[in-house]
Amino acid sequence: MGGDSKGQASEAAAPVELELEVTGVAHGGVFVARHEGRVVFVSDTLPGERVLARVSDTRHDRFWRAETVRVLEPSEHRRPHVWQASSIERDPADRAGGAEFGHIELGHQRELKHQVIADAFTRMAGVAEAPEVEGIQESGKRADDERDGTRWxxxxxxxxxxxxxxxxxxxxxxxxxxxxxxxxxxxxxxxxxxxxxxxxxxxxxxxxxxxxxxxxxxxxxxxxxxxxxxxxxxxxxxDRRFALESTGFWQVHRKAPEVLTRAVQDAVDDSLFDPRAFNLDLYGGVGLLAAAVGDRFGPTTRITSVESDERTTDHAAANLAEWIGAQTVTARVEDYLRDLTARSSAGERSRLRAGTVVLDPPRSGAGREVVDMLAGLAPAQLVYVACDPVALARDLGWLRDRGYELRSVRAFDLFPNTHHVEAVATLTRAG
Structure with missing residues (x-):
């Protein structure tokens, strides 16, 4: 391998291409190979293939990045890419992003996503079992399968x-x-x-x-x-109608709001749910998941939805108006929990301990500070909605260290032909 392994390959130098045996899948839509003992993360391939790959990034001591330019021995799970603009026939620099699994048969995409979840759960959360990734059902059929994972x-x-x-x-x-x-x-x-x-x-x-x-x-x-x-x-x-900004956050898969509404409703253990407790909907957006809880447990359910964007909170307040016990707060979640921890009375702490917390953080996850404060407040159960399995596994590990047990977890293929996957996990206090 020529060039400086500490820096980006020079544009003036001829690109370096390597023949690589691809052995596994990694988080982020790339795959694992090795060259002279060094890990190489390769895009546009899949495990079991032998490919010619162009090295694009050598800045890291522990790994390089490369893009497949030709498949020498294809996997049985390879198929023509669903998007010509992202296919291997194009030069890597001219491939459109956003469909990094589009060359892989759809069922095998889900198996690869399962492997990523299983690896993250084992390494970061100490959890041996990982969920299979469920295709989205519509009228009793897997509608995404019929469309090859397109048009969602x-x-x-x-x-x-x-x-x-x-x-x-x-x-x-x-x-x-x-x-x-x-x-x-x-x-x-x-x-x-x-x-x-x-x-x-x-x-x-x-x-x-x-x-x-x-x-x-x-x-x-x-x-x-x-x-x-x-x-x-x-x-x-x-039967619910939600107002929101056209550029605001809303689940992008056409069936995702329904799927996640049902999944959160199913994930709440009703034997632990107290509608009069201090229940929370963190990173609440326009109130989709707070409404899911309210619909299951009735209009007098007390739930506070916390969202950092003021206009989004305004929409949430209108969307949740029919629930008598619903409140909306504009605040960063960590700021809200910090204030709640500092000011809560003995009565509020008792209601918090009886409460259910639903949280749907951004791709980076809730993070250590939020996990520590939630564990300190000690709600009866947590329902964690995650769009990144590694961030979820990291947070699960911290929550388990702080006295919570993973009771159930499901994974949904809400992003076909990409590496992304959605998961819904339920945790309860140990003992």
């Missing part, structure tokens, strides 16, 4: 570069890749996306199509991204 995204973010090109970023890059289609998006989102347009302002474009069929396209205005004005849209989940 109801929200897409595109970028416009300084030359007016419109598209997603390339993987691990801020380089815009112009594309002709968006196969992971629903047909309505793809039709609304300004693909191929020219003379657009540099910035971000958000496309959203709601469950009620409303189409929202938020573009940069004359002031750029700072001046973008999102619309208020509505999403329906069962």
């Amino acid at each position: 995204r109801t929200r897409v973010r595109l970028h416009v570069d300084e030359e007016g090109n419109v598209g997603p970023y390339a993987a691990r890059s801020h380089r815009v890749i112009p594309v002709a289609d968006l196969p992971l998006a629903t047909e309505a989102v793809e039709r609304a996306a300004p693909l191929g347009e020219t003379q657009m302002r540099e910035g971000i474009i958000d496309i959203a199509v709601t469950s009620e069929g409303f189409v929202s396209v938020t573009r940069p205005d004359a002031a750029g991204d700072i001046g973008r004005r999102p619309q208020v849209v509505h999403e329906r989940v069962g």
Whole structure:
């Protein structure tokens, strides 16, 4: 291997290509190979393949990164990529990001995601069993399987570069890749996306199509991204209607709000649930999961939803208005818990210990400070919704160290043709 192993390969030097045997899957949509004893994380392949890969990053002492440029011995689970813009036929620098598992048969994608969860649970949480990854059911069928894992995204973010090109970023890059289609998006989102347009302002474009069929396209205005004005849209989940900003957080898979509503309702142990206790919905967004709890246990259920964005909290307050015991608070979760820990009375602490906490943190997870404060408040049960299995496993390990036991966990394939997976875990106090 030539070049400086401490720095990025020089653009002037000829790219270094290696023949590699791919042996496993790693978190983040990449795969594991070794070259002269060093780990190489390789994209656009899968375990069991022998590939020719171009080294792109040698900055780290412990590992390098590379992209597959040719498959020498394919896996039986390889298939033609669902998105030509991301396929191996393109140069690695010109591959659109966002569909890193699109070359893998869908059932095997779920097995690989299971392996990532199992490895993280074993290493970081001391948990020997990991859930299988469930495909999403619709009318008794696995609808995503019938579509090869396409046409599920109801929200897409595109970028416009300084030359007016419109598209997603390339993987691990801020380089815009112009594309002709968006196969992971629903047909309505793809039709609304300004693909191929020219003379657009540099910035971000958000496309959203709601469950009620409303189409929202938020573009940069004359002031750029700072001046973008999102619309208020509505999403329906069962009989419930939720107001939110068109650019605000909402689950992107068209069935995800229903799936997670049911999963959280099932995850709450009703023998431990007290509707009069100090129940919490942390990282609450516009109130989807607080509503799930309220729908299961009745309109007098007491639950406080905590969200850091003020406009989102305003929407949550309106969305939860029919629940008499529902409150909304605008605060960072760590700040709210810190204040709650400092000021809570003996009566509040008793109600907290009887409470149920639902938390749906960002991809980085809840983190050590939040875990420590939650464990100190000692609620009866925690229902943890996670979109990153490694962050979940890390937090589970800390919670187990602080006296909680993992009672159940399910995993859902809410991001087909990507490495992402959603999980819902229930923890209760040990003893």
